[in-house]
Amino acid sequence: MISDLFSATVIIGILASGIRLATPYLYAAIGETFGQRSGVLNLGVDGIMLMGAFSGFYLVFLTGNLWLGLLAAIIVGGLLGLATAFINVTLQADQGISGIGIFLFGLGMSDLLFQKLINNVETVSGFPPVHIPILSDLPVVGEIFFQQNIMVYGAYLMVPIAYFILNKTTLGLKIQAVGENPEAADSLGVSVSAVRYFTVTLGGVLSGVAGASLSIALLNVFQQNLTNGLGFIAVALVYFGGWRPTWVLFGSLLFSLVNALQVWVQVIGIPIPSDIAVMLPYVMTILVLIISAGRVRAPKALTKAYERSG
Amino acid sequence: MKKMLILNLVLVLSLILTGCAGLGGSKEDGKFRVAVVMPSAVNDLAFSQSMYEALQAIQAEMGEEKFEFVYSDNLFVVDDAASAIRDYASQGYNLVIAHGSQYGGTLEEIAPDFPETSFMWGTAGDTMGLANVFAYEAYSQEGGYVNGVMAAALSQSNVLGVVGPVEVGDAKLYVDGFIAGAKATKPDITVNVNYIGSFSDVALASEAAQTHADAGADVLTGTAQMVVGAIGVAKERGLAWFGTQANQTSLAPDIVVASQVYDWTVLLDEIIPLIKDGTYGGTAYAITLENGGLVIEYNDGYDLPADVKTMAEDTIKGIVDGSITVDVAQ
Numbered sequence: 001m002i003s004d005l006f007s008a009t010v011i012i013g014i015l016a017s018g019i020r021l022a023t024p025y026l027y028a029a030i031g032e033t034f035g036q037r038s039g040v041l042n043l044g045v046d047g048i049m050l051m052g053a054f055s056g057f058y059l060v061f062l063t064g065n066l067w068l069g070l071l072a073a074i075i076v077g078g079l080l081g082l083a084t085a086f087i088n089v090t091l092q093a094d095q096g097i098s099g100i101g102i103f104l105f106g107l108g109m110s111d112l113l114f115q116k117l118i119n120n121v122e123t124v125s126g127f128p129p130v131h132i133p134i135l136s137d138l139p140v141v142g143e144i145f146f147q148q149n150i151m152v153y154g155a156y157l158m159v160p161i162a163y164f165i166l167n168k169t170t171l172g173l174k175i176q177a178v179g180e181n182p183e184a185a186d187s188l189g190v191s192v193s194a195v196r197y198f199t200v201t202l203g204g205v206l207s208g209v210a211g212a213s214l215s216i217a218l219l220n221v222f223q224q225n226l227t228n229g230l231g232f233i234a235v236a237l238v239y240f241g242g243w244r245p246t247w248v249l250f251g252s253l254l255f256s257l258v259n260a261l262q263v264w265v266q267v268i269g270i271p272i273p274s275d276i277a278v279m280l281p282y283v284m285t286i287l288v289l290i291i292s293a294g295r296v297r298a299p300k301a302l303t304k305a306y307e308r309s310g
Numbered sequence: 311m312k313k314m315l316i317l318n319l320v321l322v323l324s325l326i327l328t329g330c331a332g333l334g335g336s337k338e339d340g341k342f343r344v345a346v347v348m349p350s351a352v353n354d355l356a357f358s359q360s361m362y363e364a365l366q367a368i369q370a371e372m373g374e375e376k377f378e379f380v381y382s383d384n385l386f387v388v389d390d391a392a393s394a395i396r397d398y399a400s401q402g403y404n405l406v407i408a409h410g411s412q413y414g415g416t417l418e419e420i421a422p423d424f425p426e427t428s429f430m431w432g433t434a435g436d437t438m439g440l441a442n443v444f445a446y447e448a449y450s451q452e453g454g455y456v457n458g459v460m461a462a463a464l465s466q467s468n469v470l471g472v473v474g475p476v477e478v479g480d481a482k483l484y485v486d487g488f489i490a491g492a493k494a495t496k497p498d499i500t501v502n503v504n505y506i507g508s509f510s511d512v513a514l515a516s517e518a519a520q521t522h523a524d525a526g527a528d529v530l531t532g533t534a535q536m537v538v539g540a541i542g543v544a545k546e547r548g549l550a551w552f553g554t555q556a557n558q559t560s561l562a563p564d565i566v567v568a569s570q571v572y573d574w575t576v577l578l579d580e581i582i583p584l585i586k587d588g589t590y591g592g593t594a595y596a597i598t599l600e601n602g603g604l605v606i607e608y609n610d611g612y613d614l615p616a617d618v619k620t621m622a623e624d625t626i627k628g629i630v631d632g633s634i635t636v637d638v639a640q
Contacts, residue, residue: 013524017517024513111351111384121355121538121561123545219516221538224351224384228511259514263521266504267471274477278507 004268008140014264015144018257019152020218024049024210024227025252026155028234029241030162031206033248034199036238037166039179039301040088042200043099045207046231047106048084052077052208053215054110057222058117060124066216073212074205080106081204085197092305103231111224118222127151127217151209151217158206162245175199179299182306192306207231240289242296251285258284342372342405342582344379345398349386349410350509354535356555357572358383361409363556364574368582371575385410386509392416399424405585406430411479417443421591428590430581433480435594442590446577449598450480450533450554451487452629453570455636456599456606457552458491459625460567461529462499463618464550471522471549473515473532473540474505481533484554484570486638488531491625502527508536515539523547529567541566550612559609568608568622576603600630 004010028045035042052073060069080102087098127150136146166172177185178195186192210231215222237255241248262277344365348358365379380398385391391413398406399420407430408417414434421429421440431437432446461470470492474485489501502525506514515532516539522530523543531552532540538561544551545562553559553569577595584590597603606626608614628634 009524013521017520021513021517115353119353121353123538123542123561214513219512219539220542221512223354223510223512223535223538225510226512228508228513230513260517260521263504263506263514263518264525267502267518267521267525269502274474274505274507278505 002270005264005270010264010268012140012143014257014260016148017260017263018253019144019148021256021259022252023149023152023155023218024213024230025234025237025256026158026249027210027213028207028231029237029248029252030155030158030245031203031210032235032238033162033241033243033245034166034175034206035196035203036302037179037243037299038175038196038199039182039299039304039306040085040196040200041095041099041235041303042081042084042088042102042203043096043232043235044080044084044102044106045099045203045210045234046227046229047103047110048077048080048204048207049211049214049227049231050106050110050225051080051211053211053226054113054222055208056212057124057215058113060126060216061118061122064125066127069216070209070212073208073216075208077208077211078201078205081201081207082197084204085200088200088305089193089196092307095303095305107225114222114224121221121223123221124216126215126220149217151213154209155213156249159245159249166245176299178306179301182301182304186306186308196306207234210234236285239296239298240285242292243299251288254288255281255285340376342377342586343403344377344405344407345401345403346379346381346407346409347385347391347394347398347413348381348383349391349412350384350535352381352383355538355558355561356533356535358409358535359556360572361407361574364572364578367575368578386412388412388416392420395429396420396423399427399429402427404428405582408432414438425590428581428585435596437592437594441592444581444591445594446574447594447596448480448483448572448604449596449636450484450570450572450604451490451636451638452599453554453604453606454484454487455491455494455629455634456622456625457531457554457568457570458488458493458501459495460614460618460622461488461531461550461552462492462495463621464567464615465496465499465527465529467526467528468496468499469526469528470499470501471519471525471527471530472501472503473518473522473530473537474503475509475532475534475536476507477505483638484533487636488552490636490638495621500526506536509534510536512536512539516543519543519549520547523549557607559607559611563609563611565612566609567612567614568606571605571607572597573603573605576601599626 055076056069056073059072087093130150132146136142174190178192182192237251240251258281262280350358352362369377382394405428430444434445437443437445515536519540529550530544533554541561551566557569559566
């Protein structure tokens with residue numbers, strides 16, 4: 001039975017599935033990486049995702065225009081990101097708590113709007129899979145990597161872009177400085193608030209897009225609490241990835257691939273109790289965290305609001 | 311810390327006040343008042359929606375002057391539900407329905423405090439020895455069996471796929487019934503089952519459906535509100551779908567074959583008169599194919615071959631008259 005796992009269909013299925021599943025985690029976690037590198041923790045990611053998911057879904061439901069839907073998700077995500085920045089940076093709220101507030105707002109508001117405006121489980125025609133010419137015809141590899149949804153490609157594109165911004169640009173340097181030593185950055189003329197406003201709003205935008213990737217691309221439906229806690233896992237993945245985009249990618253993929261694996265394990269009838277199978281992605285993540293503990297270091301100013309003293 | 315304490319006190323006070331504001335008068339005006347507490351959304355096209363629609367039907371039957379109901383949904387967390395249940399009971403509702411098997415423990419604490427209020431608890435088979443608690447459950451394995459019979463008959467690849475939520479309660483009963491029905495029709499058929507570990511993880515349900523399709527299934531089924539994800543994939547990949555808990559035809563009118571619909575009015579029609587007569591609990595009920603609480607609703611838009619439909623109807627008759635027993639561990 002376990003040998004069935006090694007057939008081509010299953011391996012291709014697991015890989016394609018894992019790559020797809022990782023999409024919303026990637027968008028949200030990369031967005032959160034920017035914010036956390038600059039020192040701001042946003043636990044409200046899941047709430048922003050839900051608002052982004054609903055906004056995108058509603059626009060597509062009304063107009064049928066996918067890009068309008070995506071734009072709506074970007075704008076709503078951005079606005080909520082801005083609000084988060086205002087609460088955390090200007091009002092200097094306790095970041096662990098304010099995030100939960102934003103999450104609850106997003107959860108409740110998206111459900112309220114859904115009930116008032118649609119109030120029925122509906123589906124839309126979302127972003128379709130895009131077969132990349134030539135590459136998608138490659139045996140095995142083509143099916144796994146090059147026949148995915150357009151928003152899946154977008155998520156993976158975010159990784160090198162984030163890496164480039166954070167590590168190869170002046171902006172990235174400023175973000176890192178603000179996250180490690182805001183006093184020093186401030187003394188050198190870097191506006192700590194401006195950088196943090198930027199990163200947190202950007203995080204909001206990407207969380208909104210993450211939500212839209214579910215409601216108008218991968219699942220094509222909206223339901224109350226569609227994200228089901230995904231945003232919180234995304235925040236955890238930032239820690240897991242040591243605040244580096246490439247490792248966030250690794251973490252998202254690990255989690256999602258093991259999830260895809262446990263589904264296949266159950267489907268082909270390997271006699272593992274379903275409760276144990278479902279635990280696997282989480283257990284795996286914890287194991288890796290234990291192994292890599294001590295090798296990563298958080299941005300020194302993470303969760304600390306900055307106020308110019310003197 | 312102090313600020314938080316004051317804030318919490320203010321919040322609690324305002325909640326209590328708004329709760330009291332909802333007090334709808336005494337029982338003497340003849341209106342039968344019902345409050346229901348549910349673990350998922352009223353429009354989940356599954357468990358919670360089935361109870362909501364039943365209460366709406368009763369209201370249409372009895373008229374708005376004689377029957378009123380309120381609901382609190384999305385109370386998956388037992389503590390939140392406990393506050394709601396206690397709140398409703400203290401507001402003088404005739405019947406408080408705890409529509410979720412996880413609410414048992416908390417109901418055991420609350421019910422004795424309100425001997426003049428009747429409670430219903432489902433899905434469950436045990437009234438916990440309390441005089442004011444009715445228990446109710448669904449023998450969803452019966453409809454599962456019928457669906458399984460049809461699915462096996464329709465399947466050409468001889469592989470069926472089941473996307474389950476958590477391996478408990480009526481979800482497990484339905485799945486076990488489905489497998490039994492399928493195997494009774496085609497003993498060699500393969501039924502692949504997976505449980506995603508959640509009632510609401512739509513994304514994982516969608517991937518599970520993709521996996522089943524890749525594994526060769528041409529007919530799928532599943533239960534709980536996350537099935538929306540699975541139905542979407544079935545629609546995309548042209549697989550047939552069998553639904554349960556609610557009529558799921560609207561989600562995919564071309565591929566939904568039939569749904570086992572929960573009709574709780576059958577029970578409410580018995581229980582409400584009992585409460586009016588002064589009996590507040592003590593009996594466990596079930597909706598079954600026999601008492602009409604479970605109904606197989608076919609999708610008229612799906613081209614179901616006549617012989618398969620006959621098989622289904624014969625199976626229903628067999629279950630109702632007892633010649634077919636659906637043997638599943640409770």
